[in-house]
Amino acid sequence: MMRTLAIDIGGSGIKTLVLDESGQPQTERNRVETPQPANPDLVINAIVSLANQQGEFDRASAGFPGVVRAGVTETAVNLDPTWIGFDFAKALSDRLGKPVRVVNDADMQGMGAISGQGVELVITIGTGFGSALFLNGKLVSNLEMGHHEFRNEETYEQQLGRAALDRVGQKKWNRRLEKAISSLKNLFNYDRLYIGGGNTNKVTIELPPNVKIVPNVSGLLGGIVLWRD
Numbered sequence: 001m002m003r004t005l006a007i008d009i010g011g012s013g014i015k016t017l018v019l020d021e022s023g024q025p026q027t028e029r030n031r032v033e034t035p036q037p038a039n040p041d042l043v044i045n046a047i048v049s050l051a052n053q054q055g056e057f058d059r060a061s062a063g064f065p066g067v068v069r070a071g072v073t074e075t076a077v078n079l080d081p082t083w084i085g086f087d088f089a090k091a092l093s094d095r096l097g098k099p100v101r102v103v104n105d106a107d108m109q110g111m112g113a114i115s116g117q118g119v120e121l122v123i124t125i126g127t128g129f130g131s132a133l134f135l136n137g138k139l140v141s142n143l144e145m146g147h148h149e150f151r152n153e154e155t156y157e158q159q160l161g162r163a164a165l166d167r168v169g170q171k172k173w174n175r176r177l178e179k180a181i182s183s184l185k186n187l188f189n190y191d192r193l194y195i196g197g198g199n200t201n202k203v204t205i206e207l208p209p210n211v212k213i214v215p216n217v218s219g220l221l222g223g224i225v226l227w228r229d
């Protein structure tokens, strides 16, 4: 049986879990706080020690909180600037001694959450604001909407990220989320919108029927999809 180590790198925590070929978890999820500074060396060390507690695996999939192109991390707003231009897939593969695939964290979250039919938009609300758009199960693009202007001359991430939630409180943050959902509905005319990420437990607004909160673990479950080709 082929075992895949799924890795979710976030601004506040790093999580891992082993999946079987069908994407079923084979181990308990483990987690450590994201090291500070969150540079490649320290983050890779943290992943290796989590991996050592997960037992055997044959390959690994990582969701990274920034733009990733062919395994190279191009942005890392909530980690550390030293990630820019870093060949993360290669470095992690060298350390783990296994093949590694790396994608954006919202893309991986989406792969673990979508139904595969029609226009499906995924946003993640955690330390940052992640976004990914799928058409009939295929990723169209990681949108980087987090850094796109939303309202009051602030981006989605500035309005809805962890720092904003801490600053303005849950009530105001929920009103902003409601506005974001209706603005995204007009922009994408999606069939379904999925909301994931570490702060989904703070959502108190009533959601339209085609908008769903997805469990945080889908950030890891999406790891199997990276190997489906």
Ligand code: BGC
Pocket (backbone or CB within 6 Å): 064, 065, 066, 067, 075, 077, 078, 104, 105, 106, 124, 126, 127, 128, 129, 130, 131, 144, 146, 147, 157
């Ligand atoms: C990054 C995205 C990422 C999101 C969630 C943003 O700051 O630019 O790439 O998906 O945070 O982690």
